[in-house]
Amino acid sequence: MTAGSPLLQASNLHTWFELRQWGFLRVGSVRAVDGVNFALARGESVAFVGESGCGKSSLARTLLGLHRPTRGEVTFDGEELSTLKGKARQRYLARVGYVQQDPFGALPPFMDVRRLLNEPLIIHGVRDPAAREERIRRVLEEVRLTRVDEILSKFPHMLSGGQQQRIVIARALLLEPAMIIADEPVSMLDASVRVEILNLLRNIQRERELTLAFITHDLSTVRHFADRIFVMYAGRIVEQAPVDELLDHPQHPYTQSLLAAIADVDADNALEERDVPGGEPPSLLNPPPGCRFHPRCPKAIAGTCDVREPPRFAPREGHYSDCWLHDERHGS
Template structure:
C-alpha cells in the first residue's frame, strides 16, 4: 500500500433501517452506498453535492460516529473497528452549526479541556489551551477563556469549534459545511483560517460543502457526490474547467454568477429532484434526470469507475 495514504476507504456503505411501528421494517435508507477513495497525508479534498446526497453521513461514518454497514475504512493502515479510542485523538471534527456544537454550560476553558482529559493528554494543559486559542486567533486569550458560547459571535464560536478540533494536534480534520451557517463576511476568514492550519500543520482535510464557490480556497481534489455515491473525482482546476459527468456539468452551470444577462434568461438545470435513497433508481442513479441518457444501458447497469484522463475518475457510461 502507498505509504503516503492516510485514509483509505473501500466500498463504504452506511444504511439506516426505517422502522414502522415496533416490529415492521419499512425499508433501508442507503445514505452512503459504495464509496471508495484514498486521502493522502496533508491533502485536502472537498466533497460536494446537494442536500440529502449522503455527504454528512459519509463524514460521520469516517469519524466513526456511525458504524458502516459494509466496506472498510483504514486509517494509517489500521482498520476502524471495535474500540476507536486510538483514532479519536487523531481526528478533528468541525461541525456545521457552531452554536449547537458547543455545550452551552461549559465555558471556553472547559470546552477545550474536555478533549485533553478524555484523551489523557500528557503535558501542560493550560499551555496547550493558550497555544490553540492563539492559533485560531481568539486573542487576547484572557478575554475569551472564561466566556460561554452564547457570549461569542458566530465567527468566534466557529473558531472555538476549530480550536477544539485542533487541540489534540490531529493529523486529519473533517469539516462538515463549516461556513454554511456563518455570515458571508465571516466565511472568508474562517476558510483562510482552515487553509492556514492545513498548510502549517500538514493536515489532511475532508471539506464537505454544497457550495462550489468556497471549494477553491484550499482543496486539491473535488469529489462530487450524488445519491450516496461519489460520481466524479478530479483535481479542482481540472474539474471546474472540464467536468465530465452530466451531473457535475449541471452543478457547475448552476453556480450563480453576477451576469446581468441572468435576469432575462433562465439557466438549464436538470429536471426532477434528487432520487429517494430508500428506492434509488436502477443502473446509474442520475439516469432519470440525465440529458445524455443511453437507453438500455444507463437504466440497467450501474456504471463502474472510468478514468478518461489521469487522476480524473468518473462513474458514467459516456466514458466507457
C-alpha cells in the same frame, strides 16, 4: 509511517440506516452511503461536494466513527476502523478532528469556553490543569483569536459566529489530529467571515500538514481551499478529479449541471434562466436502477443508463467519472 501510503482509505464503504416499524419490523434501509471508494493522502485537502441528502454527512460521520459501516471498510494509517476497541479507538478519535456546520450548536451552551476546551483533554487523560491551559492557549493562538483571557471565560452565545467557529476549530486541533473533517464549516456564517474561516482552515492544514476533508454544497468556494474534489450523488461518488481539472472540465452530467446552476456574480444573471435538470434527487430508500442520475440526466442513454450501473471511467488523466457516456461504444 510510510510516506506515500494513504492516510485514510475507504473501500466499498456502505452506511445504511435500517428503517423499522414498531421498533422491530424491518421495512427497508436508507442507503446513505452506498459503495464508496477513495483514498486520502497525508497533507492533502479534499472536498466532498453534493446536495443535501447525497450522503456526504453520513460519510463524514462514518469516518468519524459515529456510524458503523454496514459493509466495506475504512483503513486509517494501516488500521481497520471497525476493529478498533477501547484505548485504540480513543486514540483514533483523537487523531480525527471534527468541525461542524453550526458553530453555535456545536458548543455546549452551558459551558464557558475554558471548560469546553478542557473537555477533550480531560477525556484523553491530560491530568495536569496547567498543561491543559497551556495547550488551550496554544491552539487559540493558532486559530487567531485575540483577547484570549476574555474569551476563555465567555459562554458561546456571547461570541460572534466567526469566533464560535474558531473555537470549534480550536477544539478539533486540541488533540493533535492527523486529519480534520469539516462538515459545511462556513455555510452558516456570513459571507464576509466565510473566506476568513476557510483561509484559516487551509493555513492550519498546510502548517500542520493535516489531511483536511471538507464537505460542502458550494462549488464556488472549493477552488481555493481544496486540492481534489469528490462529487457525490445519491450515496455514491460520481466524479473525482483535482480541483482545477474538475471545475474547468467537468465530465459527469451531474457535475455539469451543478456548475451550470451557479454563475459568477454578474448583473446579466438576472436576465437569463439557468439550465436546471428537472426532478429531484432520488429516495435513498429506493434508488433507481442503473445510474442514479439517469431520471434527471439530459444525456441519459435509454437501455443503458437505466439498466446497468456505470463503471468508473477515466476520461482524462487523473479524472474519474462514473458515466456511460465515457464508454467508447457510446463515444465521449
